[in-house]
Amino acid sequence: MHRFNEPVAMREVLREWRIARLRIAFVPTMGNLHEGHISLIERARGLADRVVASVFVNPTQFGPSEDYAAYPRTLERDAEFLRAAGTDVLFTPTIASIYPFGETEAWVDVPSLSGILCGAVRPGHFRGVATVVARLFNHVAPDVAVFGEKDFQQLLLIRRMTIDLGFPIEIVGAPTARDQDGLALSSRNQYLSVEERAQAGAIYRAITTVAGAVASGGAPFEHCEIARKALEEQGFVPDYVEVRSAQSLQLPGPHEQDLVVLAAARLGRARLIDNVRFTRP
Numbered sequence: 666m667h668r669f670n671e672p673v674a675m676r677e678v679l680r681e682w683r684i685a686r687l688r689i690a691f692v693p694t695m696g697n698l699h700e701g702h703i704s705l706i707e708r709a710r711g712l713a714d715r716v717v718a719s720v721f722v723n724p725t726q727f728g729p730s731e732d733y734a735a736y737p738r739t740l741e742r743d744a745e746f747l748r749a750a751g752t753d754v755l756f757t758p759t760i761a762s763i764y765p766f767g768e769t770e771a772w773v774d775v776p777s778l779s780g781i782l783c784g785a786v787r788p789g790h791f792r793g794v795a796t797v798v799a800r801l802f803n804h805v806a807p808d809v810a811v812f813g814e815k816d817f818q819q820l821l822l823i824r825r826m827t828i829d830l831g832f833p834i835e836i837v838g839a840p841t842a843r844d845q846d847g848l849a850l851s852s853r854n855q856y857l858s859v860e861e862r863a864q865a866g867a868i869y870r871a872i873t874t875v876a877g878a879v880a881s882g883g884a885p886f887e888h889c890e891i892a893r894k895a896l897e898e899q900g901f902v903p904d905y906v907e908v909r910s911a912q913s914l915q916l917p918g919p920h921e922q923d924l925v926v927l928a929a930a931r932l933g934r935a936r937l938i939d940n941v942r943f944t945r946p
């Protein structure tokens with residue numbers, strides 16, 4: 666596995682691969698890797714001849730009171746995981762190669778997707794995500810990029826940004842990796858205490874119940890309210906539980922069939938997000 670901090674050196678290797686007509690897949694991460702990330706690498710390997718992964722804790726997607734400073738940084742362990750999973754290039758850009766002037770002036774934003782749901786609770790978060798992913802795409806210029814469906818809002822936003830900006834990159838969503846009790850794997854799960862971890866699977870059970878009820882003809886709002894109250898009773902502080910169009914994340918029309926139930930809730934120090942996509946007959 667090659668390792669690069671500087672994009673110029675990395676581009677030399679990628680250029681050789683392109684000349685050899687090798688297809689390049691890209692998996693951007695913020696590190697502190699777990700099985701969920703490894704499943705993205707495996708998906709990427711099935712889609713291309715070479716896999717590039719990045720580890721970059723992106724400051725612009727954290728709010729002032731969020732966990733940027735405390736975000737777990739485990740680069741050497743991550744590198745071992747990535748090597749074992751068959752990654753060809755690990756790109757660990759310096760802050761200066763992503764934000765040459767420190768503070769950035771040129772932002773990328775997708776307002777219809779960045780201001781709702783998690784974006785309403787974390788102002789500026791998705792603008793930071795879109796901006797860093799656009800810059801990483803410029804450096805890596807992959808044929809295909811893989812993102813986890815756990816971050817469903819992020820996935821849709823990146824798809825839209827990629828089309829709007831004309832990046833010739835296929836965006837692939839990979840299924841959420843889960844623990845045995847259904848809890849979606851996330852680097853932030855380590856903020857949970859032992860007692861909180863025992864409770865945390867309830868978020869997946871709650872949204873699965875909503876999906877089942879709405880798929881059987883139940884009213885989305887009513888079932889989301891039931892789920893929200895149930896989570897509150899179990900010690901969560903929900904930000905939202907919502908059924909939305911899986912295409913646009915807007916409120917679904919009465920005949921819309923491709924739906925997703927999304928939830929975000931705090932449990933102790935951790936903010937958990939999850940979603941279940943389903944079809945209404």
Ligand code: PAF
Nearest residue numbers: 693694695723794797816
């Ligand atoms: O999902 C993540 O880990 C991050 O939001 C991403 C896409 C790597 C951008 O920093």
